[in-house]
Amino acid sequence: xxxxxxETYGKVLKTLxxxxxxxxxxxxxxxxxxxxxxxxxxxxxxxxxxxxxMDELIENGIRTKEPFTxxxxxxxxxxxxxxxxxxxxxxxxxxxxDAYEAQLVKVGLQNDNAYTCxxxxxxxxNIPKYGDILSWAESSAVVYANSVIGARSNISGxxxxxxxxxxxxxxxxxxxxxxxxxxxKRF
Numbered sequence: 060x061x062x063x064x065x066e067t068y069g070k071v072l073k074t075l076x077x078x079x080x081x082x083x084x085x086x087x088x089x090x091x092x093x094x095x096x097x098x099x100x101x102x103x104x105x106x107x108x109x110x111x112x113m114d115e116l117i118e119n120g121i122r123t124k125e126p127f128t129x130x131x132x133x134x135x136x137x138x139x140x141x142x143x144x145x146x147x148x149x150x151x152x153x154x155x156x157d158a159y160e161a162q163l164v165k166v167g168l169q170n171d172n173a174y175t176c177x178x179x180x181x182x183x184x185n186i187p188k189y190g191d192i193l194s195w196a197e198s199s200a201v202v203y204a205n206s207v208i209g210a211r212s213n214i215s216g217x218x219x220x221x222x223x224x225x226x227x228x229x230x231x232x233x234x235x236x237x238x239x240x241x242x243x244k245r246f
Contacts, residue, residue: 067119092187092210093125093169095178095195110155113162123167128178128185130197132156179203 063069079087098109116122133156134149141149160168169185176197178185187193187204193212195201204210 065119067115067121071116071121088192090192090194092191092193093185094123094127094193095129095185095197095200096127097130097196110159110162113159113166117162117165121166126167126169126173128169128173128175128183129163130176131174132160176200177203179208 075087078084134153169183172183173185175183176199177183178195178197178200179187187208187210189209191204191208191210193201193204193210195204195212201212204212
């Protein structure tokens with residue numbers, strides 16, 4: 060936070076510490092596996108601060124430590140039949156989706172196959188191991204990782220994109236080490 064790695068990186072660290080303070084975290088915990096985030100470009104202007112932050116990260120060469128995955132794109136014009144009116148609404152709501160996806164690539168998106176709710180599947184490749192500490196924002200993936208694999212993640216909610224992404228940049232999150240860890244895989 061002292062600016063040793065630049066002002067923008069310092070902001071990333073300060074944000075992580077603020078998240079930790081807000082939830083009463085005792086310390087930062089190393090994240091041992093790539094992050095998975097939930098976000099889309101819905102609303103265009105409503106998410107302008109997010110896009111501005113992304114631009115600042117890109118301008119300063121800040122990327123996640125490891126390539127990350129993200130929930131699915133918010134629309135599918137090719138495989139879902141839509142009326143002209145629905146297409147008009149989707150095109151307005153997601154008018155900057157392409158620009159946003161370009162930002163994701165520049166900060167460390169794994170690849171074009173990284174858009175999924177099931178990032179732990181082999182064809183996607185964001186597969187944690189038993190005991191990994193995760194920072195995932197997709198609730199179904201968190202349940203699978205915790206219950207089946209024996210990794211550890213809490214769900215921070217879909218509106219907390221910055222925290223999940225920043226954890227991927229820095230490699231740790233605020234929290235407490237779980238004492239209720241399973242001794243072996245459940246399935």
